[in-house]
Structures are given as C-alpha cells and as structure tokens.
Amino acid sequence: MEVRLLSMEEAIARHVHDGDMVAIEGFTASICFAAGHEILRQGRRDLVLCRMTPDLLYDQMVAAGCARKLIFSYLGNPGVGPLHCIRRAVESGVPQRLEMEEYSHFGMVARYAAGAAKLPFFPLRSYVGTDQPRVNPAIRFLDSPYGDGEVAVVPPLYPDVAILHGQRADASGNTQLWGLLGVQKEAAFAARHVIVVVEEIVDEAVIRSDPNRTVIPNLVVDAVVHEPRGAHPSYAQGYYDRDNRFYLEWDRISRDEGETKMWLDEWVYGVANWSGYLEKLVAREPGIWERLRPGESLAEPVNYGSYGDDGGGGRRD
Amino acid sequence: MDYTPAEIMITLSARALAGEKTVFVGVGLPNIACNLARRTVAPALELVYESGVFGARPARLPLSIGDPALVSGATSVCSMAELFMNYLQGGRIEVAFLGGAQIDRFGNLNTTVIGDYERPKVRLPGSGGACEIAIHARRVFIIMRLMKRAFVERVDFVTSPGHLVGRAGDRAAQGIPGRGPELVVTDKAILSFDGETGEMVLTSVHPGVSVAEVQAEVSWPLQVADPLGVTKPPTGEELRLIREELDKVGAYR
Numbered sequence: 194m195e196v197r198l199l200s201m202e203e204a205i206a207r208h209v210h211d212g213d214m215v216a217i218e219g220f221t222a223s224i225c226f227a228a229g230h231e232i233l234r235q236g237r238r239d240l241v242l243c244r245m246t247p248d249l250l251y252d253q254m255v256a257a258g259c260a261r262k263l264i265f266s267y268l269g270n271p272g273v274g275p276l277h278c279i280r281r282a283v284e285s286g287v288p289q290r291l292e293m294e295e296y297s298h299f300g301m302v303a304r305y306a307a308g309a310a311k312l313p314f315f316p317l318r319s320y321v322g323t324d325q326p327r328v329n330p331a332i333r334f335l336d337s338p339y340g341d342g343e344v345a346v347v348p349p350l351y352p353d354v355a356i357l358h359g360q361r362a363d364a365s366g367n368t369q370l371w372g373l374l375g376v377q378k379e380a381a382f383a384a385r386h387v388i389v390v391v392e393e394i395v396d397e398a399v400i401r402s403d404p405n406r407t408v409i410p411n412l413v414v415d416a417v418v419h420e421p422r423g424a425h426p427s428y429a430q431g432y433y434d435r436d437n438r439f440y441l442e443w444d445r446i447s448r449d450e451g452e453t454k455m456w457l458d459e460w461v462y463g464v465a466n467w468s469g470y471l472e473k474l475v476a477r478e479p480g481i482w483e484r485l486r487p488g489e490s491l492a493e494p495v496n497y498g499s500y501g502d503d504g505g506g507g508r509r510d
Numbered sequence: 511m512d513y514t515p516a517e518i519m520i521t522l523s524a525r526a527l528a529g530e531k532t533v534f535v536g537v538g539l540p541n542i543a544c545n546l547a548r549r550t551v552a553p554a555l556e557l558v559y560e561s562g563v564f565g566a567r568p569a570r571l572p573l574s575i576g577d578p579a580l581v582s583g584a585t586s587v588c589s590m591a592e593l594f595m596n597y598l599q600g601g602r603i604e605v606a607f608l609g610g611a612q613i614d615r616f617g618n619l620n621t622t623v624i625g626d627y628e629r630p631k632v633r634l635p636g637s638g639g640a641c642e643i644a645i646h647a648r649r650v651f652i653i654m655r656l657m658k659r660a661f662v663e664r665v666d667f668v669t670s671p672g673h674l675v676g677r678a679g680d681r682a683a684q685g686i687p688g689r690g691p692e693l694v695v696t697d698k699a700i701l702s703f704d705g706e707t708g709e710m711v712l713t714s715v716h717p718g719v720s721v722a723e724v725q726a727e728v729s730w731p732l733q734v735a736d737p738l739g740v741t742k743p744p745t746g747e748e749l750r751l752i753r754e755e756l757d758k759v760g761a762y763r
Contacts, residue, residue, distance in 0.1 A: 317594075325637065
C-alpha cells in the first residue's frame with residue numbers, strides 16, 4: 194500500500210498551479226477551508242474555481258484576487274444571506290472582474306457525473322422555459338434518439354484538481370465519509386488530481402471493516418492530508434458543528450472591502466499554516482471546540498459476514 | 511390573537527400540506543411550515559432536502575438546508591446525484607416550496623439577477639435546485655412577502671419556470687412533468703392560479719386587509735376570485751407550536 198501522506202503545504206505546492214481549474218467541494222458540510230487558505234498563502238493566480246455553492250471559502254478566495262472565473266450553481270452564505278465579496282466582483286469588478294459560468298444544482302451534479310464517467314455530455318430534464326441557456330451556451334438541448342422529446346444536456350467537468358474533506362482515510366487515500374455526501378465522489382472521479390483532507394488517519398483495517406462507507410478509493414487519490422478541524426467554520430458530521438457565529442461575522446466583515454482585506458491579512462496571510470489559524474481561534478475563544486462539539490448518535494454496527502475457509506461459515510459444497 | 515407576518519405565512523403554508531406525504535423543503539419559513547404540518551395536518555409527511563436527506567427529523571431548527579441536524583436520525587441520506595436523479599427527476603416529490611426576489615403573474619420566478627445579466631444591479635444567488643424543483647415537483651407552493659418590487663409584470667430573469675407565458679397545457683407541451691405553481695402564500699393574502707390561463711388570482715385576504723391594499727403591492731391588474739375568501743388566522747395551538755417548539759429563539763419571526 195503506497196503511503197500518500199503529505200503536509201497541506203506540500204500537497205498544494207505539488208498539485209495546484211496558476212491557471213488551474215480547482216474544485217474544493219462539500220455541500221455545506223466538509224468544506225476544506227484549510228486547503229483554500231493554503232492556496233492563498235502560496236499566491237496562486239488565475240484560478241478557475243468550481244463549486245456548487247461557493248460559500249464563504251470562495252468568497253474569501255475571490256476577495257483575495259486568486260480567481261478569474263467561477264463555475265457554480267448557488268451563491269449564498271447558507272442560511273445567512275449573500276456573498277458580499279463575490280457580489281462586489283460581479284457588480285463592480287472589485288478586486289477584479291470575475292467570469293461567471295452558471296448552472297442549476299442538477300446541472301453541476303450532472304457535469305461532475307459526466308466528468309467522472311468520461312461521457313461527452315449528461316442529459317437531464319431541466320432548464321425548459323428558463324433564461325439559463327440564454328446566458329450559458331454550454332447548456333443545450335438534444336432530441337432524444339428514442340423519440341421522447343428534447344432533453345437538456347451539459348458538458349463534463351474535468352477539474353485539474355479536486356480537494357475533498359472527509360472524516361477518515363488510511364495512509365494510501367481510501368477515504369470514508371458520512372453525513373451529507375454532496376458531489377464528493379463524482380468530483381473525485383472527474384478530477385485529474387485529487388487531494389483528500391481528513392480529520393483522522395486510520396489503519397487500513399478500519400477502512401476494510403466497513404467498505405460501503407469508502408466513498409473515495411485510493412485509486413483516484415494523489416495525496417492525503419491529515420488536517421483535523423480543517424473544515425472550520427463549516428462542519429464535519431460527528432466531529433464538530435458549523436461555527437454559525439463566524440458565518441454571521443463574515444456577513445458583517447465581507448460587506449466592507451477594507452475589513453475583508455484586514456481579515457485575510459490576519460487570519461490567512463498572518464499565520465504560517467492551519468495550526469496557526471487554529472491557535473488563533475482558541476486564543477480568541479478558549480471554549481470554541483467545546484461549543485461546537487456535537488452530542489453522540491452512534492450507528493448500529495452491521496455484520497458484513499466472514500466467508501474465508503477459516504471464517505466459520507459460507508461453505509460452498 | 512396577535513401574530514407576525516411570518517407566523518401567518520408559516521401557518522398557511524403548513525395548512526396547505528394537509529394529508530401530504532412528501533415535501534421538498536427550503537430553509538427558512540418553509541422549513542418551519544413543514545415541521546408544523548408534520549405536527550398538525552400531515553403526520554405522515556416526509557421532509558426531503560436537496561442536500562440529499564430523505565425523512566429528516568431535525569432535533570433543532572436547521573441553520574441551513576445542509577445542517578448536520580438533518581442527517582442525524584433521518585431515514586436516508588444519499589448523494590446529490592441520487593437526490594436529483596431518483597427522488598426529484600424520478601417524480602417522487604409531491605409538493606415543493608419556492609420563493610424568489612421576483613415573481614410574475616404566471617408564477618415564473620427570478621432568483622438570479624436584478625437588471626441585466628452581464629451588468630446586474632443586484633446579483634442574486636442563482637438557481638440552486640430551484641429550477642429543477644419547479645420542473646419536477648408535482649405541485650409548487652410559493653412563499654413570498656407581498657411587495658410591488660417583487661410582484662412584477664415581467665421578471666428580469668426566469669430562473670424557475672411557472673406557467674410560462676400563461677397558456678394552459680404549455681408546460682406539458684414543453685415536456686415539463688410537474689403541474690407548476692398552485693399557491694402563493696404572502697403576508698397579506700393567499701393567491702392561486704387560474705386553471706385555464708395560468709394567471710395568478712387573489713383568492714383570500716388576511717383579516718383586516720383590503721383588496722386595494724393587496725393590489726397596491728402587485729404591479730399588474732390583479733384578478734380577484736368571486737367569492738373572495740377571508741383567511742382564517744393562526745390558532746392559539748399553531749402559534750404555540752411555532753413559538754415554543756419549532757422556533758424557540760424567534761429566528762424567523
């Protein structure tokens with residue numbers, strides 16, 4: 194089993210380049226802020242950022258000026274309001290113009306699914322009667338070859354690199370996720386390179402004890418980064434809750450360009466790495482992880498069965 | 511009994527779910543409305559979220575449609591590909607709630623831009639799952655505050671299709687499986703859609719609200735049902751459930 198463990202600094206340096214198409218996915222859950230901040234610290238430019246829901250992370254990255262284009266389906270600070278930095282870029286070109294390529298959620302899901310399966314397009318019943326195809330020429334309609342009318346199609350998405358946060362992986366990159374699964378699997382299979390970032394590194398035997406939970410196999414993984422709490426202020430199901438205070442705080446900070454810059458200087462450029470960010474968080478609020486710790490809700494174990502010669506059952510004669 | 515605009519919108523949305531089995535839930539008012547319906551008029555109601563959750567039993571008011579409380583104790587959690595393909599496009603969703611920054615007389619919704627797309631005055635969130643929800647849910651209920659700048663003659667951008675340009679049968683002819691918007695719950699009145707023309711009709715005014723007050727917040731000459739109903743206000747029990755159980759901190763009131 195090849196060990197693919199890298200530090201976040203090494204993983205980003207090796208797999209994220211200027212001009213790359215980067216997908217840091219995770220639907221509200223497991224958004225790898227640690228990776229996004231490291232990309233900013235390493236000064237990457239002209240990125241094409243893909244995410245169904247750009248969320249606070251891409252708001253920060255757009256404010257930092259690393260992106261030339263956004264491919265997405267919903268711009269919002271979930272449950273709070275708009276993404277002010279992205280709005281500034283779109284409405285006033287601050288800090289720079291941002292090209293937009295926009296889909297619905299199903300459209301983005303379908304693009305990743307086509308990318309994962311190497312299909313030339315993915316058909317979906319959507320977009321009829323809307324203005325979306327008018328502003329995004331990649332959304333087209335095809336006659337069904339079986340005579341049941343038109344369907345919309347979207348092209349495959351092939352990110353240069355996908356960065357996906359999960360709960361646990363072994364050192365070779367077999368990654369287990371639970372809770373909201375988003376498009377983590379499709380993004381992993383669609384991307385040319387994959388960095389997984391996890392809360393815990395576990396023994397291969399732990400992974401093999403529950404294979405149904407392995408959403409991303411090491412087959413598609415280039416690097417494994419152990420970065421506990423790397424999804425803060427989003428959440429990791431069962432590990433820590435969303436830090437909603439920060440989502441509200443960002444709504445205030447991000448309204449002002451100057452305050453946004455100050456925040457980036459302090460919390461991204463002013464620390465050496467994610468450990469530095471976490472130390473600052475705890476210095477500011479010593480009880481933060483206590484506040485965000487969820488209660489317990491354990492799954493009942495299941496019996497996969499043991500079928501070897503010495504497994505005690507499953508005789509074939 | 512006193513109630514807020516949000517409370518009457520939540521209550522009326524919940525009542526509209528009487529007897530329903532599946533509802534596609536958005537965050538905010540629909541979320542409380544669906545949970546209220548489950549405790550009152552629709553005990554068998556299963557809550558479906560675009561984040562991939564079927565049969566959510568959230569122990570707290572979710573902060574967003576991706577809240578971890580939607581996962582713990584749910585019937586099923588699947589990938590978003592499965593959710594959009596099998597649950598929604600597969601035609602398994604009976605009712606869904608939508609809203610928007612703008613709506614026109616045929617129930618077409620805009621959540622994309624105010625102004626020109628390339629140089630928008632206001633950049634809104636975009637579709638999310640709304641476009642597919644509007645196409646595939648069998649019926650769509652809309653929750654919006656009644657405001658002249660929201661109830662417009664023509665939306666700046668059609669993000670989610672309603673009754674298109676308003677001819678009966680147009681949706682089906684274009685291959686849209688869902689029947690489209692059926693109900694608009696506002697803070698001043700309830701509106702529905704004419705079965706022939708697909709046009710919005712004022713069907714009920716809330717207590718103390720006149721037809722003129724409703725018309726003042728709508729940009730086109732509004733059709734009025736005859737007879738016009740008067741909305742039954744929230745009951746004490748409905749308000750108690752909202753205030754003491756579903757939204758204890760008053761986030762949505």
